[in-house]
Amino acid sequence: MFKNYLKIAWRNLVHSKLYAAINIVGLAAGMAVALLIGLWVWDEVSFNTYHHQYHRVAQVMVNTTNSGKIYTGGTVSIPMGTELQDKYAADLKYVSLVSHPAAHILAVGDKQISQTGVWAQQAFPLMLTLKMLQGNADALKDPSSVLLSQSMARGLFGEEDALNKLVRLDNKTDMKVAGVYADLPYNTTLRDIKLMLPWNGNNEDWIKNARTQWDNHMCQLYVQLNDHADIDKVNARIRNVPTPHINFSKEELLLHPMEKWHLYSSFENGKVSGGRISMVWLIGIIGVFVLALACIYFMNLSTARSEKRSREVGIRKAIGSFRGQLIAQFLSESLLVAFIALVLAVLLVQLLLPFFNSLSDKAMAIPWSMPLFWVFTLAFTCFAGLVSGSYPAFYLSGFEPVKVLKGTFRAGRFAALPRKILVVVQFTVSVSLIMGTLIVYRQIEHARNRPVGYTRAGLITVDMNTPDMEGHYNAIRHDLLETGAVADMAESNSAPTQVWSNNIVEWEGKDPGIVVSPGTIAVSHDFGNTIGWKIKEGRDFSRSFASDTGAFILNESAVKLTGFKEPLGKVIRWLNQDHMIIGVVKDMVMESPYQPVRPTIFHLNPAWARLITVRIKPGISMREGLDRIAPVFRKYNPGSPFVYKFTDDEYAKKFDNEERIGNLTTFFAMLAIFISCLGLFGLASFVAEQRTKEIGIRKVLGASVFNLWKLLSKDFVALVIISCAIAIPLAGYCLHQWLQQYEYRTTLSWWIFIASAVGALAITLATVSYQAIKAAVMNPVNSLKIE
Numbered sequence: 001m002f003k004n005y006l007k008i009a010w011r012n013l014v015h016s017k018l019y020a021a022i023n024i025v026g027l028a029a030g031m032a033v034a035l036l037i038g039l040w041v042w043d044e045v046s047f048n049t050y051h052h053q054y055h056r057v058a059q060v061m062v063n064t065t066n067s068g069k070i071y072t073g074g075t076v077s078i079p080m081g082t083e084l085q086d087k088y089a090a091d092l093k094y095v096s097l098v099s100h101p102a103a104h105i106l107a108v109g110d111k112q113i114s115q116t117g118v119w120a121q122q123a124f125p126l127m128l129t130l131k132m133l134q135g136n137a138d139a140l141k142d143p144s145s146v147l148l149s150q151s152m153a154r155g156l157f158g159e160e161d162a163l164n165k166l167v168r169l170d171n172k173t174d175m176k177v178a179g180v181y182a183d184l185p186y187n188t189t190l191r192d193i194k195l196m197l198p199w200n201g202n203n204e205d206w207i208k209n210a211r212t213q214w215d216n217h218m219c220q221l222y223v224q225l226n227d228h229a230d231i232d233k234v235n236a237r238i239r240n241v242p243t244p245h246i247n248f249s250k251e252e253l254l255l256h257p258m259e260k261w262h263l264y265s266s267f268e269n270g271k272v273s274g275g276r277i278s279m280v281w282l283i284g285i286i287g288v289f290v291l292a293l294a295c296i297y298f299m300n301l302s303t304a305r306s307e308k309r310s311r312e313v314g315i316r317k318a319i320g321s322f323r324g325q326l327i328a329q330f331l332s333e334s335l336l337v338a339f340i341a342l343v344l345a346v347l348l349v350q351l352l353l354p355f356f357n358s359l360s361d362k363a364m365a366i367p368w369s370m371p372l373f374w375v376f377t378l379a380f381t382c383f384a385g386l387v388s389g390s391y392p393a394f395y396l397s398g399f400e401p402v403k404v405l406k407g408t409f410r411a412g413r414f415a416a417l418p419r420k421i422l423v424v425v426q427f428t429v430s431v432s433l434i435m436g437t438l439i440v441y442r443q444i445e446h447a448r449n450r451p452v453g454y455t456r457a458g459l460i461t462v463d464m465n466t467p468d469m470e471g472h473y474n475a476i477r478h479d480l481l482e483t484g485a486v487a488d489m490a491e492s493n494s495a496p497t498q499v500w501s502n503n504i505v506e507w508e509g510k511d512p513g514i515v516v517s518p519g520t521i522a523v524s525h526d527f528g529n530t531i532g533w534k535i536k537e538g539r540d541f542s543r544s545f546a547s548d549t550g551a552f553i554l555n556e557s558a559v560k561l562t563g564f565k566e567p568l569g570k571v572i573r574w575l576n577q578d579h580m581i582i583g584v585v586k587d588m589v590m591e592s593p594y595q596p597v598r599p600t601i602f603h604l605n606p607a608w609a610r611l612i613t614v615r616i617k618p619g620i621s622m623r624e625g626l627d628r629i630a631p632v633f634r635k636y637n638p639g640s641p642f643v644y645k646f647t648d649d650e651y652a653k654k655f656d657n658e659e660r661i662g663n664l665t666t667f668f669a670m671l672a673i674f675i676s677c678l679g680l681f682g683l684a685s686f687v688a689e690q691r692t693k694e695i696g697i698r699k700v701l702g703a704s705v706f707n708l709w710k711l712l713s714k715d716f717v718a719l720v721i722i723s724c725a726i727a728i729p730l731a732g733y734c735l736h737q738w739l740q741q742y743e744y745r746t747t748l749s750w751w752i753f754i755a756s757a758v759g760a761l762a763i764t765l766a767t768v769s770y771q772a773i774k775a776a777v778m779n780p781v782n783s784l785k786i787e
Contacts, residue, residue: 020337022678022679022681023298023337023341024337024340024341024344025341025344025678026294026298026675026678026679027294027295027298027337027338027341027384027388028341028342028344028345028348029294029345029348029671029674029675029678030290030291030292030293030294030295030384030671030675031291031294031338031341031342031345031380031381031384032344032345032348032349032352032671033287033290033291033668033671034287034288034290034291034380034384035345035346035349035377036287036349036352036353036356037283037284037286037287037290037668038287038376038380039349039353039364039366040283040356040360040362040364041280041283041284041287043187043362043364044187044262044263044276044280045263045280046187047187047188047189047261047262047263048187048188048189048258048259048261048262049259050184050185050187050188051127051128051129051188051258052129053127053129053224054258054259055257055258055259056093056224056225056227056257057127057128057222057223057224057225057257057258058222058223058224058225058231058255058256058257058258059074059220059221059222059255059256059258059261060074060076060080060084060220060221060222060223060238060253060254060255060256061073061074061253061254061255061256061267062074062075062076062080062217062242062251062252062253062254063251063252063253063254063270064249064250064251064515064517065249065250065251065515070269070270072254072267072270073217074220074256075100075217075218075219075220076217076219076220076221077210077213077214077215077216077217077218077219077242078097078207078210078211078213078216078218078219079211079212079213079214079245080214080221080241080242080253081095081096081097081121081219081221082211083241084221084223084238084241088234088237088238090226091225091226091229091233091234091237091238092223092224092225092226092229092234093224093225093226093227094123094124094126094127094222094223094224095121095123095221095222095223096120096121096122096123096124096127096199096221096222096223097120097121097199097219097220097221098118098119098120098121098124098199098219098220098221098222099118099119099120099199099202099219099220100118100219100220101116101117101118101192101193102116102117102118103115103116103117103463103465103643104116104117104169104170104195104197104465105169105170105171105465105466105639105640105641106148106152106156106167106168106169106195107167107168107171107639108156108157108165108166108167108168111155111156112639112640112641113152113155113156113641114465114640114641114643115152115155115194115195116192116193116194116195117193117194117195117196117197118193118195118196118197119197119198119199119201119202120140120196120197120198120199121140121199121200122138122139122140122141122198122199123224124140124196124222125137125138125139125140125147125179125181125196126138126224127222127224128184128190130147130181130182131181131182132179132180132181133150133180133181133182134161134162134163134179134180135147135163135177135178135179135180136178136179137179137181139178139179140178140196140197140198140199141198142176142178142198143198143200143201144174144175144176144198144201145175145176145177145178145179145198145201146167146169146175146176146177146178146195146196146197146198147177147178147179147180147181147195147196148162148167148177148179148180148181148194148195149180149181149182149183149184149193149194149195150180150181150182150183151183151194152194152195153177153180162177162180163177163178163179163180164176164177164178165177168639169197170465170466170467170639170640171466171467171468171637171638171639171640172466172467172639173201175197175201185363186362186363187362187363189258189261189262214242214245214246215246215504223255231255231257234255235253235254235255238253238255239252239253239254240252240253241253249504249515249517250515252270254270256272260272262275262276263275263276263277263280264276264277279661282661283664283668286433286664286665286668287668289429289672290429290668290671290672290675291384292425292429293426293429293430293672293675293676293679294384294388294675295384295387295388296388296422296425296426296679298334298337298388298389299388299389299422327394330389331385331386331389331390333389334385334386334388334389334390335382335385335386335389336385337385337388337389338381338382338384338385338388338389339381339385341381341384342377342381346366349366350366353365353366356667359660359663359664359667360660360663360664361656361660420719423679423680423683423716423719423723424719424722424723424726425723426675426676426679426723427676427719427720427723427724427727427760427764428723428726428727428730429672429727430669430672430673430676430723430760431723431724431727431728431731431756431757431760432727432730432731432734433665433668433669433672433673434669434673434756434759434760435727435728435731435732435735435752435753435756436665436669436731436734436735437662437665437666437669438752438755438756439735439738439739439746439748439752440658440661440662440665441662442746442749442752443658443739443742443745443746444655444658444659444662445746446744446745446746447593447594447655447658447742447744448593448655450589450593450744451589452588452589452593452651453533453534453585453586453587453588453589453597454496454531454532454533454534454588455531455532456496456647456648456651457648458487458615458616458617458618458622458625459496459530459531459613459614459615459616459646459647459648460613460614460616460626460644460645460646460647461495461496461611461612461613461614461644461645461647461650462611462612462614462633462642462643462644462645463610463611463643464491464609464610464611464612465637465640465643466637466639466640468636468637468638468639468640469612469636469637472636473491473524473606473609475636476489476612476632476636477489477526479632479635479636480614480629480632483628483629483632484617484628485616485617485620485624485625485628485629486614486615486616486617486625486628486629487530487615487616487617487618488526488529488530488614488615489526489530489612489613489614489615490523490524490525490526490527490529490530490531490612490613491523491524491527491606491609491611491612491613492521492522492523492524492527492609492610492611492613493521493522493523493605493608493609493610493611494519494521494590494611495611495613495645495647495650496531496588496590496613496647496650497590497591497647497650497651497654498590498591499519499521499590499591499598499600500521501519501520501521502517502518502519502520503517503518503520503574503575504516504517504574505517505518505572505573505574505601506572506573506574507562507570507571507572507573508570508571509563510562516561518558518561518598518599518600518601519598519599519600519601520574520600520601520602520603521600521601521602521603522603522604522605522606522607522608522609523541523602523603523604523605523606523609524604524606524609525541525542525543525548525604527541527602527613528540528541528553528585528602530613530614530615531588531613531615532615533585533586533588534585534586535583535584535585536556536584536585536586537567537568537583537584538553538568538581538582538583538584539582539583540553540583541553541582541583541604545582547580548582548604549604549605550577550578550579550580551579551580551581551582551603551604552572552574552579552580552581552582552601552602552603553581553582553583553584553585553601553602553603554567554581554583554584554585554599554600554601554602555584555585555586555587555588555597555599555600555601555602556584556585556586556587556597557587557596557597557598557599557600558599558600558601559584560599561599564581567581567584568581568582568583568584569581572601574601574603579603585602588600591654592654593651593654593655593744594742594743594744594745595742595743595744596743596744613647614629622646626644630642673763677763677764677767680716680764680767680768681767681768681770681771683716684712684716684767684768684770684771684772687712687715687771691712691775692775692778695708695712695775695776695778696778698711699776705773705776705777708772708775708776709769709772709773709776712768712771712772712775712776713765713768713769713772716764716768717761717764717765717768720760720761720764721757721761723760724756724757724760724761727756727757728753728757731753732748732753735748736748
């Protein structure tokens with residue numbers, strides 16, 4: 001019986017090649033989108049599951065009450081780690097202090113490689129359950145050992161055995177390779193870490209001093225819970241660990257489990273408030289809608305062609321077929337189409353995956369060998385086939401055989417209503433996606449065009465990653481200026497696109513009950529001139545004033561924070577010392593372009609500097625400028641390759657997330673429009689075929705091609721106008737809610753909605769016009785001959 005169903009289904013497909021092709025291509029496009037989104041969602045929800053203990057590993061976060069608000073951060077003090085290790089061993093299997101990831105130079109002979117690494121206590125690799133290719137994961141207990149990723153080991157030693165070989169770290173220490181581990185997958189938070197260094201091997205004075213400073217937040221802290229421990233109960237026990245040791249502010253600890261690092265990374269009032277999970281829901285819903293569009297147009301074409309199948313149904317019923325058998329017949333046809341579409345969809349996914357990976361910043365591949373993937377794929381194919389074929393099956397099988405065979409069957413005045421509703425749904429989704437895409441890109445451009453308060457063009461930053469560069473500021477600056485390619489050069493402890501430190505400050509008149517902790521950036525004399533900041537009041541740091549070593553320059557936001565009407569000459573107390581304000585600069589966007597500028601204080605302290613910022617002269621190409629300054633850096637830093645970052649590129653990375661959303665919505669909007677247009681094309685073709693005699697008679701009676709085109713197009717245009725009327729308020733509300741997450745945001749201009757509606761109408765007319773004009777120009781003699 002089933003074999004017979006499939007044979008008849010195949011014959012029907014071959015008989016109606018155009019409609020079969022439209023059905024299969026449209027459904028395949030929808031299924032390809034569903035597969036791509038399914039892979040993307042799986043990659044998101046399986047983030048960090050590479051680590052076997054991901055459900056028991058957590059990062060210790062600190063909730064700090066500042067100016068009446070609770071701020072959550074992942075930077076802690078060293079004594080917090082010591083306290084948890086000593087007093088909470090019953091709850092915590094492992095505790096590890098870890099430095100923030102930073103670039104390190106590893107050298108073997110003349111070969112030098114710069115990669116991201118961390119200083120970590122010996123438990124850290126054990127928590128991560130690294131796949132050790134050589135050596136042991138607990139090797140960091142030896143202060144002279146280092147763990148390398150496989151790619152790092154190959155970069156240094158090629159195919160040679162790296163174990164127990166010596167490498168030079170940052171041109172100051174020789175370390176022994178005690179282990180090599182497999183690189184962490186792309187869907188892990190810590191994937192960029194390529195080397196792990198022993199915590200006890202870092203003997204710099206500032207680390208030694210910080211071991212007893214509860215107020216010096218300078219590293220990260222990770223823990224692994226014991227098997228019996230409950231994270232909520234452990235949270236309650238460790239919450240007040242900092243309280244006895246910190247008097248000037250309120251701090252509480254919070255465990256953030258690894259399984260939530262990626263999708264739930266936003267905090268509000270000291271609690272997790274969401275994060276990337278909203279994007280997962282958004283993309284997932286879009287995928288469901290796009291697949292639904294494909295199913296909808298399959299239903300539309302099937303029901304639209306119902307009269308073509310009506311006599312078949314009548315004859316089958318007359319010779320004894322039950323309605324259930326007819327339903328099974330039509331469902332088998334839809335399932336056959338669905339499985340043919342699946343083959344085409346898998347091929348499309350394989351072709352599109354590299355492009356989709358670049359859009360979404362992923363490294364996904366089709367998991368051919370995963371049984372769960374095939375179970376899910378086959379299940380959703382059956383679901384798509386049954387859903388798309390269900391309405392036609394029940395509709396067609398309900399025809400009365402007597403009326404059909406006598407030729408008195410008529411579809412009825414409301415028979416087309418479900419098809420019209422489905423077309424409206426299709427274009428409502430498509431138009432909403434168009435509007436969403438436009439708003440996302442408008443928000444990105446709005447933030448890009450925000451005045452940043454300094455000049456990014458021509459700026460590069462170079463890490464001072466070895467001790468060779470320390471103490472040579474004036475000599476390096478002199479040699480760089482001598483190249484003729486450099487306008488100026490300065491040092492700082494934060495990049496122009498970041499604020500890496502903050503400290504508690506006091507001033508006369510401040511509410512003693514409020515803790516204020518603005519950003520603080522240590523700079524050299526030439527910092528302002530190098531980055532091109534704009535002095536609003538007072539003056540810049542100057543070598544002519546020895547007292548400037550204790551002076552402050554504030555940005556506008558910091559002045560607003562203090563409430564000073566005349567800030568020049570006012571004193572701010574910081575680190576138990578008084579500092580006088582000598583200048584005010586206009587706000588500079590150094591962090592998120594979507595958020596208010598952080599209050600920031602600049603102080604003259606080159607000894608704290610970790611970065612060199614260089615401005616290439618205007619008129620000199622960046623390539624020529626880099627060629628001229630590279631020998632200077634090699635002269636003063638021979639133990640390191642010349643590694644630099646463009647400030648423009650670093651600032652552009654701040655838009656990556658929004659651009660990714662925009663690219664994905666554009667991709668899916670185009671596919672949704674394609675599927676909708678396929679459906680319209682098929683319906684227009686059917687309507688033109690159905691009304692062939694009517695068109696012929698109208699032409700004989702004098703109707704023009706334009707009048708016939710208008711006759712055949714107006715119904716579709718009306719449906720799209722209704723779709724736009726529904727999509728505009730729906731998309732407007734959703735986009736308004738999305739924009740609320742940004743302090744600095746664009747507006748929902750009326751022209752965006754009008755442009756989207758006009759675009760949808762233009763696409764509709766372009767799709768329908770081909771069939772309409774083709775029917776309108778047909779010779780009426782041939783039209784009236786057609787039976």
